[in-house]
Amino acid sequence: MTQSERADIMTNSHAKSILNAMNALRKSNTLCDVTLRVEHKDFPAHRIVLAACSDYFCAMFTSELSEKDKPCVDIQGLTASTMEILLDFVYTETVHVTVENVQELLPAACLLQLKGVKQACCEFLESQLDPSNCLGIRDFAETHNCVDLMQAAEVFSQKHFPEVVQHEEFILLNQEEVEKLIKCDEIQVDSEEPVFEAVINWVKHSKKEREASLPELLQYVRMPLLTPRYITDVIDTEPFIRCSLQCRDLVDEAKKFHLRPELRSQMQGPRTRARLGEQQEKGLRGARALAAVVLALV
Numbered sequence: 001m002t003q004s005e006r007a008d009i010m011t012n013s014h015a016k017s018i019l020n021a022m023n024a025l026r027k028s029n030t031l032c033d034v035t036l037r038v039e040h041k042d043f044p045a046h047r048i049v050l051a052a053c054s055d056y057f058c059a060m061f062t063s064e065l066s067e068k069d070k071p072c073v074d075i076q077g078l079t080a081s082t083m084e085i086l087l088d089f090v091y092t093e094t095v096h097v098t099v100e101n102v103q104e105l106l107p108a109a110c111l112l113q114l115k116g117v118k119q120a121c122c123e124f125l126e127s128q129l130d131p132s133n134c135l136g137i138r139d140f141a142e143t144h145n146c147v148d149l150m151q152a153a154e155v156f157s158q159k160h161f162p163e164v165v166q167h168e169e170f171i172l173l174n175q176e177e178v179e180k181l182i183k184c185d186e187i188q189v190d191s192e193e194p195v196f197e198a199v200i201n202w203v204k205h206s207k208k209e210r211e212a213s214l215p216e217l218l219q220y221v222r223m224p225l226l227t228p229r230y231i232t233d234v235i236d237t238e239p240f241i242r243c244s245l246q247c248r249d250l251v252d253e254a255k256k257f258h259l260r261p262e263l264r265s266q267m268q269g270p271r272t273r274a275r276l277g278e279q280q281e282k283g284l285r286g287a288r289a290l291a292a293v294v295l296a297l298v
Helices: 013-027 047-053 055-062 080-092 102-112 115-127 134-143 147-159 175-182 193-205 207-218 228-235 245-259 261-267 276-297
Strands: 034-038 041-045 072-074
Touching: 013 080, 034 080, 041 047, 041 080, 047 055, 047 080, 055 102, 080 102, 080 115, 102 115, 115 134, 115 147, 134 147, 175 193, 175 207, 193 207, 193 228, 207 245, 228 245, 245 261
Parallel strands: 034 072
Antiparallel strands: 034 041
16 A cells, blocks of 8 residues: 555544543543542542643652552542532533632632633633722732733723722722832823822721821822813812822922923923823824814815
């Protein structure tokens, strides 16, 4: 037989057929050589299947760990219901992620090093991002080293900053986390007003503990970019501002920026640099103005 008379033919059904057969064997406790015990519930399984899907189990069954040859292995750190979901994934390639189980499922997937489940959980959480939960999801992702999800939540919080700061997750942040968010150039806001208001509302939520943090946080509010009317009518009348010399110095800087245009070139710095959203808004205003001129000339 010549080379042209033979061919290697791949089928799509073979792997799925094997998985289905192994799952049937597991369900009937046939040829199972290990039992996983979680919360006093037993889960029969096959060492080779577990080791093939999980680096955690591969290390357990191929190294000199005490569990290597044990017929029954206790698994700590997850619930029996979560173990059932994870085993179903190992044998079926399918995982059912819900709002109710994702917070248990993701840490368990990380513990047992089941990358497919971890990825499914991250994709699910990314689809659930909302102004009310994005900061919590970002922290959850960081805790479990889910880099892509953490970045997606970070970008979401920046893009929806005015809505995000209206929710409890923002109010409950510590000073360092608030500072990290408000100093970011990528915050998308039409003006600096929601940034100033977010800081004031955060301080007012716990006045005694947070009042001392106001001057430090206020330096990241780009007050020179606010309108003179907002500075005089809103900021000047805020009691927290009037009671702090450091805060009043920052307000005076903003007033000087407006009152002395000839000094603006010397005052350039982080507080006079427009954020992403402000830059986009200026660009849109410029485009609209140009379009109006063109239409007038036609």
